[in-house]
Amino acid sequence: MDRRKFLAVGATAAAAPLAAPSIAKAQTTFNWKMTNAYGPGSPFYVEGPGSPTDFCKKVTAMSDGRINIQHFAAGELIPALEGFDAVRSGAVEMNAANAYFWAGKLPAAQYFTTVPFGLNFQGMNAWLYHAGGMELWDELYAPLGLKALPMGNTGVQMTGWFRKPIESVADFKDLKMRIPGLAGKVYAALGVDVKLLPGGEIFPALERGVIDAAEFVGPYQDRRLGLQNAAKYYYTTGWHEPSNVTELLINQAKWDSLPADLQAIVQTAAMACNLESHTWCEANNAAALKDLVENSGVIANVLPDEVVAELKTVTDKVLAEGAAADPATKKVHDAFMAFKAEHQSWAAISEKPYHNLPG
């Protein structure tokens, strides 16, 4: 669909010259819907700079209204985790979520959200944009008539909230914990009873004791869910999610119907939101964590080194098993790990020494 063709058609059909431009404009308007796995008002996932609703605003502004995307938070049009099927069927054109929610259908999709002990924000985007990651994502989704773009990233996440301190991996045993993705499989191997709950259901489950522990994002987002009122032990490091990609899922046939300029607008807006959303977390997490510790009695701690070392051993095993069980996963896994080794050799002499500079 070429916008200039539309313009020509609009002009030919116009009775009076004055009406031509507005008719042409009306014919080139796309009214789309975007659903979201996260609930109304969620900071980063729904609201705020670089969020999915901000993405919709940017696209409307850049296209001067030629593409309008109506946003529906979880539950406003469909339930939280039904976006994949809704986009696939064409019921909606777009969905915002994380690809690891589709692990049941496509295990390899998990690598396009986050990998335990994997890549941070910079490494993940270097892999996706410039080292073959996007091509593998396209290859995985194309047979399903889907296309994905990264449109956000939380950066390093917090390990999560626990009712009791974690002193050894034995403390994970029989814990009921909300934790999605590959990290969930690592915890399961250590005896955790893993639950996959959407963000909006975490607080009531933790408060009522349906779960004993929960991972969500980081201080800024977690505080809004009120998790500090249901558990007090809050751990770092982000071994489980060193970064976390927000997925913009698009129906491929609808995408193909967009003229090239609107495709460029959508792609560029998603890339801008990727940076803007991430740096918004970076700007707000310090103050949020300070507030949680000072005003809500939260006990923030680093996971003991021995616990992290055991988590790494189990992660290697879980990832190897997943790759062995599914050729598509193996292909993505091997590419991811090759890039990780390369990127870490650079990070070891750039970002790592930066963090060790005198303050």
Place this chain on the structure above:
Amino acid sequence: MDRRKFLAVGATAAAAPLAAPSIAKAQTTFNWKMTNAYGPGSPFYVEGPGSPTDFCKKVTAMSDGRINIQHFAAGELIPALEGFDAVRSGAVEMNAANAYFWAGKLPAAQYFTTVPFGLNFQGMNAWLYHAGGMELWDELYAPLGLKALPMGNTGVQMTGWFRKPIESVADFKDLKMRIPGLAGKVYAALGVDVKLLPGGEIFPALERGVIDAAEFVGPYQDRRLGLQNAAKYYYTTGWHEPSNVTELLINQAKWDSLPADLQAIVQTAAMACNLESHTWCEANNAAALKDLVENSGVIANVLPDEVVAELKTVTDKVLAEGAAADPATKKVHDAFMAFKAEHQSWAAISEKPYHNLPG
């Protein structure tokens, strides 16, 4: 200037309905010029994903040709460092460079490129986009009829190239070194004879012995200049430039003449390029450094801790003196340092432990 007004005028003037859309389009086209402080073919600064020429392509694609920006590398229209005056006078609409090149006119501008022992990519963008940095940049440039947007970032840079090893700060004494920005003042305080040369002049100066040492960017960009053929000692850490912002400088009156949709396109393209250019460096530096070491006899080393500690002491002194000498610098300095303290308290429990995770 409202695009719809233009469209209406175009339509009224059209003799035949068929011609109306193309006349309307012709009247809303902006043909702009962008100059650049870096020479033809420079990776990241001129060519490649997220570079200034890529920015121009993105803007043309998104606007469907309603704004076309003709790019001129250094020397193609004006010399390397004359972009500030060219944009100010309106001779060109845009310039790509680094704000620290304008230190002679506006000392505070240096803080919008990089600060020794300052903020990395994530912190710098968190400050600029979400913690008041852009507002301060606007305040500094507005009286000059200028507007700036960040449009790229190298990430952590390499300390640079030296003909002899650096074992103590005494080895800096009487060294003739190419080094711009605030780090140049730190080296000067340690007895370095500081030279400000554009990128394209570094290799001939280093090869002919006009300078003994040079800082440029990182492995990928430095290799293209051939610096490995003129000096063999290549140091990290990036104490001097923990990140480095590419500045898109815009003539404010020309900016004000753009309709809102084209302003949104320019802003979003700059933000997307900020991420894309940075992650391109991240994706390519490891292989470039390996190649330099294995095939060009480069000796890559970390600066000794005692040297870094002394550099920090001198940096604190130099920054304090600069702030005391200029109220505009003091205002920016104080805001930058307040945010740095806050951001580092978050980085200390997120990115820093990430880099210490078992590989």
